[in-house]
Amino acid sequence: MTLRLTREEARRIAVRGQLLTAERPAGIVETIDALTIVNIEPTAAIAPSADLILWSRLGWPYQPADLARLVEEDRAVFEWGGFYRAMTDLPLLLPEMRHRPHSAQAREWLAANDVFRREVLTRLRAEGPLRAADIPDAAQVSWRSSGWTNNRNSMQLLEILVMCGDVAISSRDAAGRLFDVADRVYPADVVALTDEEAARERAERRLTSLGIARAKGIAQPLEPVDVGEIGEEAVVDGTDGVWRVDPDALDGLAGFAPRTALLSPFDRLVFDRRRLEEIFGYEYLLEMYKPAAKRRWGYFALPILHGDRFVGKLDAKSDRKAGVLRVHAVHEDEPFTDEIRQAVDAEIQDLARWLGLDVLGSPAA
Structure with missing residues (x-):
């Protein structure tokens, strides 16, 4: 009815x-x-x-x-x-994170920069949390766009890795965001959906x-x-x-x-x-x-x-x-x-x- x-x-x-x-x-x-x-x-x-x-x-x-x-x-x-979200909603986001990045451009760029990706994750594991400015740009292929992200390779990589669930935002202050490996920010005992x-x-x-x-x-x-x-x-x-x-x-x-x-x-x-x-x-x-x-x-x-x-x-x-x-x-x-x-x-x-x-x-x- x-x-x-x-x-x-x-x-x-x-x-x-x-x-x-x-x-x-x-x-x-x-x-x-x-x-x-x-x-x-x-x-x-x-x-x-x-x-x-x-x-x-x-x-x-x-x-x-x-x-x-x-x-x-x-x-x-x-x-x-x-967005800010209650941590209890993390299980609802993890399936979407697994499918990120959505765009073909981002997927191809991430694959072309696999060495850079692994180096950033290793640095975060050893030294994090870090700002994007703390991470040297060692991209094999530069990010191209018509907007402010053009050639901002360290920040673009961190943004993509956050969306994929490999990296998480640990905190933010007046100077911006600090990033860390996700398992130091997100709980381990998450229900799989x-x-x-x-x-x-x-x-x-x-x-x-x-x-x-x-x-x-x-x-x-x-x-x-x-x-x-x-x-x-x-x-x-x-x-x-x-x-x-x-x-x-x-x-x-x-x-x-x-x-x-x-x-x-x-x-x-x-x-x-x-x-x-x-x-x-x-x-x-x-x-x-x-x-x-x-x-x-x-x-x-x-x-x-x-x-x-x-x-x-x-x-x-x-x-x-x-x-x-x-x-x-x-x-x-x-x-x-x-x-x-x-x-x-x-x-x-x-x-x-x-x-x-x-x-x-x-x-x-």
Whole structure:
């Protein structure tokens, strides 16, 4: 039987799946486990994306140093493919690692540089963790591309070996990432899953975190936004086609507890722009890559969630030298009510306090 949902119900399922209700999660590992992935985009106009994503769920108790400890010391969280992930998800990624690299160019380049590959693994085993800059470029064949990776052979090799599961990211700091052999970062006692088992469980976990998704969506290089035939079939009023819904999410609709949140532009709730427009009726685009004169909302504008609706964008920037969070504008998609204005203002103040800054500007004015 196909379920029929209102758009409000679909929004609430999506918000609840992303842990953005008043019922906040207990800790960092629990949050990453429930979200399945946390984006590591380092752009820090306000704060790095991973920190914003975790702060928006956990609030003031979250501190970046706690995440670093979980990655570097406890090994409860690991980095792969540009995302932080709970280490308990490693078995779900290992089958995909076995099939890396996917591109023929990378496979051929890796084969041509087999001596270089073995030398790097030997050096990491003896001296690691190391930065890419610590590894001499001894490539037999140089990597060619039209982008920034051209001729950056040590870094390109490490990137490929991480994706293959031979090397792992041990830690990162202001200077970048440190790499080590994978068996010093990943646990040894990992359950072996088939490709099919891992793919199905990843899809199940993805649907739980999203709440509602398409069976088939736009292809993504690492983390899909679709879920196949997992979950229950549903239609949503005002949208075309069929959706897939996490059946457990339906039980929480009656007790939906709203709050206001400022989200990273890389937050999973806004990542799929098509889904964002269909379910939330919200137009959003990250404008950091646009010339300043062509920006509508700002360099790193944060989507503003209020309850189960997106109501605007916050254009702000951290000025740590001056000790302030500069609020350039609060863009209202529709005129704010007094209640929304007060809630958004309070959230901006909370963000500034968490950053250790004062607010400069006129939030929600």
